[in-house]
Amino acid sequence: MLSQMGWAQTDYDLAKLESLALQSSRAVLAGRSAVDAARAAVNTAAAFPNPELEYLSGSQRARGVGGNLGDARSVALTQPLDMPWVRSSRIGAAEAGLEATSAANRGFEAEVLARLRLRYYEVLRREAEQRNAREDLASMESVRSRIALRVETGEAARFELIKADTELLNAQKAAQVAGFRVEQARSLLRQAVGNELPPTFSLAGRLSSVPDLPSLEILRKEVETGSPDLARARAELVRAERQLDLERRQRWPNLAVKASMDEDPDVRANKLGVVMSIPLWDRRSGPVGEASAHLTRARYELEAQQFSQQKQLEVAYQQYEIAQAQVNALESGIVRQAEEALKIAAAAYRFGERGFIEVLDAQRVYRAARVELIAARYELAAAWVEIERLRATPGGKQ
Incomplete structure (x- = not known):
């Protein structure tokens, strides 16, 4: 059935999932379209104004004696001049807008990748928990069968069998819950990637x-230079500066070249001149004040973004170090010691030197240590994902 739907049986690593998500996500494609629109806005800002053609036609009648009668026509062509000082500011504002939109799109893609990476490690976490739950269930079934045999032969009290049945039910419930969590995590990962990811991946x-x-110092420099959020804030500051400069320069008079021809039955007149708009009543105080306020806001937003990015990086790196220390401690000693304690308790129970309760206690300690190790590994992966989001690492690369 899967072959009929066009889905190939393959294993997906993180890089392949990232590439698939960036190619198929409609939200990512919409963000890239916004960049195309901003690029088109630059072309719009660089366009020269179109000329204006005016044509008038009518009849001429004399009001006095001896006047000539006939048709009268007038043709005028006006070409507004794009002043260089206004043109440069207008194009500069549009180019800064393109930089801001591109940076915002890179930041959005980084957010998409961060969600995808968290879902990926969530699936790995739930699958590891499911494997441990199945191992615990198999171990508990083996222990329960041995206890049942000992109860039948009279070597153990029936209370131990009741306790074993209770623990077996708990192990079965844990294995069932772990399976449900795996399916839920897989569904969330498929939602983050898209329909191109087959259901049975x-x-x-x-x-x-x-x-x-x-190191943290290297990460600080990378975030300072490569963070899309900081790049967007800097581009917004440049755009606000250009916009303020544009509004101020639009206070100056605008010029246009005008050529006209007037024709009546007696006279044909050709004219060439200049049209000037005089900024007498509107000094653009409103647009200038608005642009100045936007510039002030952009400066504050950039400073706030720089402070926030550094603090987020420091917190994420501290979490990374804490999780790494927990993983090292659990892998190197705690889990191994808990496993050895369980083996010793089980062997002592088989030889009648320890009770079943001690075996259960050792098993709970070992189970808790493994759960803690899985959680610490996931926290380590989550901290790595957050740092990569701040660095805006491109998809498909690690």
């Missing part, structure tokens, strides 16, 4: 395979 990757990060 499989992931090529491990939760423990989180890429390393450079």
Whole structure:
């Protein structure tokens, strides 16, 4: 059935999922269309004004004796002049708008990739939890069968079998819940990627395979120079400066060249002159004040964005270091020791040196240690995802 739908059986790694999402996401494509619109706005700002052609036709009648009768025509051509000082500011504002839109689009794509990466690691986390739950269930079934045999032979009290049945039910419930969480995480990942990801996909990757990060100082420099949010704020500041400059220069008189021909039955007159708009009543105080306020706001927003980006980076890097320390501690000692304690307790129970309750306690400690390890690995991946979002790492690259 999958072959009929055109879905190939393949394993998807993170880079392949990112490339697929960026190619198929309608929201990403809409953002790129906004960049195309901003690029077209630059062409609009660079366009020269069109000439104006005026044609008048009528009849001429004499009011006195001896006047000539006939048709009268008038043709006029007016070409507004695009003043260089106004043109440069207008184009500069449009180009800054293009930079701001491009940076905003890069920031949106970074957000899309961050959501996708979190969903990817969420699936790996839930799959790891499901594997552990199935191992716990298989182990509990084995222990329960041994206890049932001992109860039948009279070597153990029936209370131990009741306790084992209770623990087996809990293990079955945990395995069932883990399966539901896997399906939910897979659905959310498919939602983040798009319909191009088949429902029966499989992931090529491990939760423990989180890429390393450079030092905090290197990350600070990368965020300062490459953050799309900062790039957008800087472009908005430039656009506000250009817009203020444009509004101020539009106070100056505008010029247009006008050529006309007037023809009546007696005379044909050809004229060439200049049309000047005199800024007498409207000194554009409103647009200038508005542009000045936008410039002030852009400066404050840039400063706030710089402070916010640095603090977000510091918090994410601290979380990365904390999660990394937790993972190292759990992998190097805690989980291993809990596993050894469980093996010792199980062996002692088989030889009658320990009770079943001690085996259950050791199993709970081992289960809790593995759950904590999975959670720490996911927190490490989440911190990495947040830092990559701030760095705006392109899709398909790690």
